[in-house]
Amino acid sequence: MVTIFTYCVAYILRYNFRTDEIHFNIFVRDLTLITTLYTITFILFKSYEGIIRHSGVADTIKLVRAGIAASVFTILVSTLSKYFSPEVHVLPASIAIIHFILNIVLLALSRYGIKVLFYQSGKQSMLPTLSVIIYGADRGGVNTLRALKEDMFKNYKVCAFIDDDKEKINKYLEGVKVYPVSKISNLVKNFRITECIIAEPHLSHDIKNIVVERCLANKVSVKHLPPMEDWINGKLTAHQIRNMRIEDLLERELIHIHSGNINDEISGKIILITGAAGSIGSELVRQVIYHKPKKLILLDQAESGLYDLQTELWLMMQLMEEHVVETIICDITQRHRLQHVFETYKPEIVFHAAAYKHVPLMETNPLEAVHVNVLGTKNLVDLSVENKVNKFIFISTDKAVNPTNVMGATKRAAEIYVKDMSDRYPSTKFVTTRFGNVLGSSGSVIPLFKKQIENGGPVTITHPEVTRYFMTISEACQLVLQASSLGNGGEIYLFDMGESVKIYDLARKMVLLSGLMPDKDIEFIFTGLRSGEKLHEELLNDRENTLPTPHPKIMVANATTYDSAFVEYVFDKFQHSMIEPDQFKVVAVLKEFIPEFISRNSAFTGLDNETRFFNISDK
Known part of the structure; x- marks a missing residue:
């Protein structure tokens, strides 16, 4: 017509x-x-x-x-x-x-x-108007504007675009004016803004935090777009726009990884990953599999977690048309079982992520902490040497630096053993990586705070001044793989963790992101530092300093060399402590081995002032 x-x-x-x-x-x-x-x-x-x-x-x-x-x-x-x-x-x-x-x-x-x-x-005439501002006067902003206009269930009104690009200020996009970030407060007042949507996917960490803080200060909720690959059929809908999470604010600039080096390291090799069902281990598995290893062996004692990972990988491998994964239920303290794994699969590279990591639990269970974190690591290191493994990557923690708790001390003891074996058996390259708290890992403070906020509070914090370093799981594993490709044996690699975050500030921001008011809707309670807990974490002990590496996010520590006979003697003591279990004796051995291990708020504080059960001259 x-x-x-x-x-x-x-x-x-x-x-x-x-x-x-x-x-x-x-x-x-x-x-x-x-x-x-x-x-x-x-x-x-x-x-x-x-x-x-x-x-x-x-x-x-x-x-x-x-x-x-x-x-x-x-x-x-x-x-x-x-x-x-x-x-x-x-x-x-x-x-x-x-x-x-x-x-x-x-x-x-x-x-x-x-x-x-x-x-x-199609929109219900009685729907209230939601006044919105959009950060990002570009393609993402336009897509967001159109998605909001097409939403059938909410009546959005886009009042302004926000951008930090001076060339765009005072211009118009789809009939909507572009304002600088500094005008957020005025816009909220003039247009009664209720939501701000960040439509710029690669917004810098600093600018993102500025925008979010100004919005939260004006009681404006903040949302952002999902990655473009998650859009439905390449089209953004209003239902896909999600609330800003605290993890989004703690994420840092994208890491540039030298993937060619990692690919050369892993492609066509037989890889063993211990603790494969854990937070770090499972992400390592996901990243390693894309570098096409000849065989990927997943080892863990957690049956359910390993099954879930196996199911996820099965779907992934169907798409990749690869069948390279073997899953093994095994406790790393069982040397004979580990020996069978090494002899059967002959791994060329070992990533050791299996460990007990919860500080308060290990403070009350020091025998298990030593059994797994120290002697379990010893089993893997010894078998790697015996079976001529090319490279062994040990995943440690910043809690191993000047430890104040049993967990940190056991990881430091394992670091020392790895370094000693590297010096004694250079045919296997031993590399240690050390980093702080990982976002999204089990036992992290963030899931705890989320649950407490959902329940209406109170939010419990140990101390108003306590700080921690944070890193995403993906970022940590990328840097582990990068460090493994750099290592020639004996190095302790430290990762650039950025600025430490005050936990109290983090908790308050989480409350604001939930649309609630700190101290009004949600109460904060300070419970005091837990047994063995530090106020501030460290990445280097007093006897270490760092040198740069080819990667800007990775540093290498000048690790202290220990007398091999002394190390062997101490580990014999650890072995004997498993036969006649006495938690005070095993912690005393840890303190003798690691002089900087000073307990805090712990049942073992008294051991710091007592005569050691042995000393170097006892050898």
């Missing part, structure tokens, strides 16, 4: 509204030709396939292409007809061109009009 109508208008315009000059038979013949050709081209270009209420630029482009093709064919057919039959009337090219312009414009406008009417009529 639109094509016929615009053809009639084009004809009338061509003849300057002088209808007496129009020959009816010629008019009907040309109309038949044009409608036939337009119908054919619309079918060929599939311009009819788009759902009108979701029409966009792509649909308009299809219309334009079909219209151009139809106009060209119309002129071509009319001209050729004149060539074969000179008496045939030729359709003026001007009519074809005028018709093309009118037809495409009217078709596009009709689609857009139907789309607008659909969304306006």
